[in-house]
Amino acid sequence: xxxxxxxxxxKDKAIAGLKKRGFADAETVIDRVLALxxxxxxxxxxxxxxxxxxxxxxxxxxALMKAGDKAAAEDIKSQATALRNKSKEMGDLQQQTxxxxxxxxxxxPNIPNSTVPTGTNEEDNEIISVHGKVPELGEGAVPHxxxxxxYDIIDFELGVKITGSGFPIYKGKGARLQRALxxxxxxxxxxxxxxxxxxxxxxxxxxxxxxxxxxxKEGQMxxxxxxxxxxIPTAEVPITNLYRDTIRKEAELPxxxxxxxxxxxxxxxxxxxxxxxxxxxxxFDKVEIVQVQHPDRSYDTLMEMRxxxxxxxEKLELPYRLLNLCSGDLGxxxxxxxxxxxxxxxxxxxxxxxxxxxxxTYQANRLKLRWKGEDKKTRLLHTLNGSAxxxxxIIAALLENNQSEEGIKIPEILVPYTGFEWIK
RNA sequence: AGAGGAGUGGCAGAGUGGUCGAAUGCGGCGGUCUUGAAAACCGUUGUACCGCGAGGUACCGGGGGUUCGAAUCCCUCCUCCUCUGCCA
Numbered sequence: 175x176x177x178x179x180x181x182x183x184x185k186d187k188a189i190a191g192l193k194k195r196g197f198a199d200a201e202t203v204i205d206r207v208l209a210l211x212x213x214x215x216x217x218x219x220x221x222x223x224x225x226x227x228x229x230x231x232x233x234x235x236x237a238l239m240k241a242g243d244k245a246a247a248e249d250i251k252s253q254a255t256a257l258r259n260k261s262k263e264m265g266d267l268q269q270q271t272x273x274x275x276x277x278x279x280x281x282x283p284n285i286p287n288s289t290v291p292t293g294t295n296e297e298d299n300e301i302i303s304v305h306g307k308v309p310e311l312g313e314g315a316v317p318h319x320x321x322x323x324x325y326d327i328i329d330f331e332l333g334v335k336i337t338g339s340g341f342p343i344y345k346g347k348g349a350r351l352q353r354a355l356x357x358x359x360x361x362x363x364x365x366x367x368x369x370x371x372x373x374x375x376x377x378x379x380x381x382x383x384x385x386x387x388x389x390x391k392e393g394q395m396x397x398x399x400x401x402x403x404x405x406i407p408t409a410e411v412p413i414t415n416l417y418r419d420t421i422r423k424e425a426e427l428p429x430x431x432x433x434x435x436x437x438x439x440x441x442x443x444x445x446x447x448x449x450x451x452x453x454x455x456x457x458f459d460k461v462e463i464v465q466v467q468h469p470d471r472s473y474d475t476l477m478e479m480r481x482x483x484x485x486x487x488e489k490l491e492l493p494y495r496l497l498n499l500c501s502g503d504l505g506x507x508x509x510x511x512x513x514x515x516x517x518x519x520x521x522x523x524x525x526x527x528x529x530x531x532x533x534x535t536y537q538a539n540r541l542k543l544r545w546k547g548e549d550k551k552t553r554l555l556h557t558l559n560g561s562a563x564x565x566x567x568i569i570a571a572l573l574e575n576n577q578s579e580e581g582i583k584i585p586e587i588l589v590p591y592t593g594f595e596w597i598k
Numbered sequence: 599a600g601a602g603g604a605g606u607g608g609c610a611g612a613g614u615g616g617u618c619g620a621a622u623g624c625g626g627c628g629g630u631c632u633u634g635a636a637a638a639c640c641g642u643u644g645u646a647c648c649g650c651g652a653g654g655u656a657c658c659g660g661g662g663g664u665u666c667g668a669a670u671c672c673c674u675c676c677u678c679c680u681c682u683g684c685c686a
Binding site for chain 2: 228
């Protein structure tokens with residue numbers, strides 16, 4: 175959520191930022207925010223003075239009662255009652271204004287960072303760099319959904335039987351490969367100074383609001399109606415919410431956490447013929463890194479996180495490229511997002527395996543996540559997160575790129591974790 | 599899941615209708631003393647909103663109610679503890 179002070183003081187910047195995203199009616203919406211804000215403040219001021227008056231009368235009545243002057247007390251009572259009734263009405267009005275303003279602010283996305291390229295869709299994303307060598311595969315190269323059948327390591331049909339489409343069963347070396355990757359990613363993150371946490375994979379409504387999944391995007395999460403809980407779409411939600419409603423000391427920054435969790439996404443409407451094999455699932459595993467950082471240092475942190483992810487891809491010897499998402503492709507809550515894509519040789523396409531973002535104060539404002547400096551003022555912190563990494567497409571790329579007539583070669587870094595060098 | 603008890607500031611803990619945003623202790627911060635530290639002593643120490651400011655308002659688990667006035671009374675929801683039940 176954007177800060178109301180920012181909109182008030184830098185209205186033009188807010189409008190320009192929203193326009194860059196292609197946000198419809200930026201001026202109208204911002205003007206409406208400012209009007210609501212103005213009316214909220216006026217209503218607050220008059221409500222406060224009415225309450226102040228009523229409090230004064232109540233005190234007088236108390237004093238008169240003590241002095242035994244019942245008649246005089248009764249006299250003032252009617253006045254006080256009238257003021258109370260008036261204040262109740264004013265309070266309702268004030269609350270309504272506050273809620274309207276809040277609801278409107280929830281519909282406004284984050285302002286893109288100045289380095290975010292302007293664009294309308296993924297074709298406008300900036301390719302920052304391309305790394306690694308795309309292997310030359312022979313004639314017999316096949317996509318991963320054929321390889322997993324051939325080697326019997328992942329079973330989609332069985333998943334359909336147990337749950338439904340998009341819930342694969344990993345078997346034998348497939349399961350072991352999965353576990354190896356998780357362990358490698360966790361170990362690398364811990365080496366980089368992240369503290370490992372194991373959060374719940376179901377979250378309440380307040381957590382969904384905190385990181386921006388709610389309102390509006392509830393359709394993308396699985397909902398447990400009975401308890402009003404949601405299955406996490408990413409570990410970002412429970413980890414970032416760990417710090418909701420807290421005031422941090424400067425000395426404890428940055429806060430660095432890593433978690434491995436399954437992630438659940440309904441992907442409603444996104445289920446088309448294009449989506450095959452491991453490319454898009456309802457349940458998948460991911461190792462997520464999250465940082466809470468001082469506003470002055472969050473962009474250094476973003477680069478550090480980007481470097482960490484890059485290191486993982488290098489270790490896995492996968493060809494990948496780095497993208498700076500354009501304004502039109504940027505997530506709702508993000509100020510800047512770098513995507514990593516690995517090249518899937520048999521599919522002949524790039525697959526997104528990681529997103530790393532700086533949300534600046536957007537999430538922190540919803541989370542009420544603040545810090546207190548030497549001047550004793552509380553200010554909002556910056557939150558960041560990145561996938562390091564999401565498993566299925568990594569597996570897809572590993573299988574496809576490392577296939578040969580002999581079988582699938584496991585990258586060296588993973589062998590200590592898998593305990594085998596080949597899937598044959 | 600059933601029965602009972604409880605939720606107060608960073609923590610512990612007082613407060614059962616009126617000068618209570620809240621005693622006291624611990625912790626934190628600043629200072630005195632000390633070569634330095636400890637101890638002792640003194641001071642200070644919640645958050646948000648409105649206001650240029652003086653100041654005002656709200657918050658004692660959440661929401662609602664009674665009352666001129668609620669941390670205190672009533673309703674409701676949530677959470678925690680104890681016992682019983684169930685169970686990795």
